Amino acid sequence: MELDARQRAMLEEMGIRVWTPIESMSEDALAFAESAPVPVPGPLGSDTRLGSGGPTLPTQTRSVPTPVPAEAKSSVYAEPASRALPADIAAMGWDDLETAVAGCQACGLCKSRKNTVFGVGHRQARWLIVGEAPGENEDLQGEPFVGQAGKLLDNMLKVLGRSRTSDDEAQSVYIANVLKCRPPGNRNPAPEEVLQCEPYLRRQVALLQPRIILAMGRFAVQSLLQHSVPDVATLPLGRLRGQVHRYEGVPVVVSYHPAYLLRTPQDKAKAWEDLCLAQSLM
Numbered sequence: 001m002e003l004d005a006r007q008r009a010m011l012e013e014m015g016i017r018v019w020t021p022i023e024s025m026s027e028d029a030l031a032f033a034e035s036a037p038v039p040v041p042g043p044l045g046s047d048t049r050l051g052s053g054g055p056t057l058p059t060q061t062r063s064v065p066t067p068v069p070a071e072a073k074s075s076v077y078a079e080p081a082s083r084a085l086p087a088d089i090a091a092m093g094w095d096d097l098e099t100a101v102a103g104c105q106a107c108g109l110c111k112s113r114k115n116t117v118f119g120v121g122h123r124q125a126r127w128l129i130v131g132e133a134p135g136e137n138e139d140l141q142g143e144p145f146v147g148q149a150g151k152l153l154d155n156m157l158k159v160l161g162r163s164r165t166s167d168d169e170a171q172s173v174y175i176a177n178v179l180k181c182r183p184p185g186n187r188n189p190a191p192e193e194v195l196q197c198e199p200y201l202r203r204q205v206a207l208l209q210p211r212i213i214l215a216m217g218r219f220a221v222q223s224l225l226q227h228s229v230p231d232v233a234t235l236p237l238g239r240l241r242g243q244v245h246r247y248e249g250v251p252v253v254v255s256y257h258p259a260y261l262l263r264t265p266q267d268k269a270k271a272w273e274d275l276c277l278a279q280s281l282m
Ligand code: URA
Pocket: 048, 049, 051, 131, 132, 133, 134, 135, 138, 143, 144, 145, 146, 149, 177, 259
């Protein structure tokens, strides 16, 4: 992929310096820039979710323990489903699906959420980006990736000429999360919550029919590749990068979560490679 001076400057601004043409896609093709000043996520809330996907993270823990406010402790851990999922999700159109998500009470997250976070972008976009779960800002605004991590994601997409707000399906992206409701205290999604929410994402994929799915972070990767990659839960995310996986027949590229990249700017260049791989598949 040819990058012009403006695109290179935009990447440098994000702390990604491209030294040589990017076509080779090798590790050496992208060098780590001096990390640009990058806002660090606050302890709770300010940039919401911490994101997962560092190369050495154990599968079921975060690198930084997530504090839980005392008042939220009683409700913070996964609660049993209070009501079943609608039976006909697999037959729903976009609007019915969005309405079903807005009224969903299939797990305990419905009790603490302010808004459901269905997804954003063109409903015929060729790219689907899947994150983990809404954080505080997303819960307040009802839109995925609206904090600092989202800004980084938007900026990286911009270099590729893509945006969540584009009306042009060829340039737009659709962004959704594995979970549609915020886990209180930004804790990790619980397995039963992922299980309950899965039919919604599955239906979004079926309706969107994307040409490529970019799975960002450990929970997106585990949810999308659980049936196609044996032992996906125990593999470091880095081992799944650089290959093309499949979900329901759609090519899947694995990358780091943008919140992880804010904390680990030296891995931004690898994330840029992942986006280039996705772009090359188009
Ligand atoms: N992190 C995510 O995975 N999704 C969001 O929507 C926001 C932060």
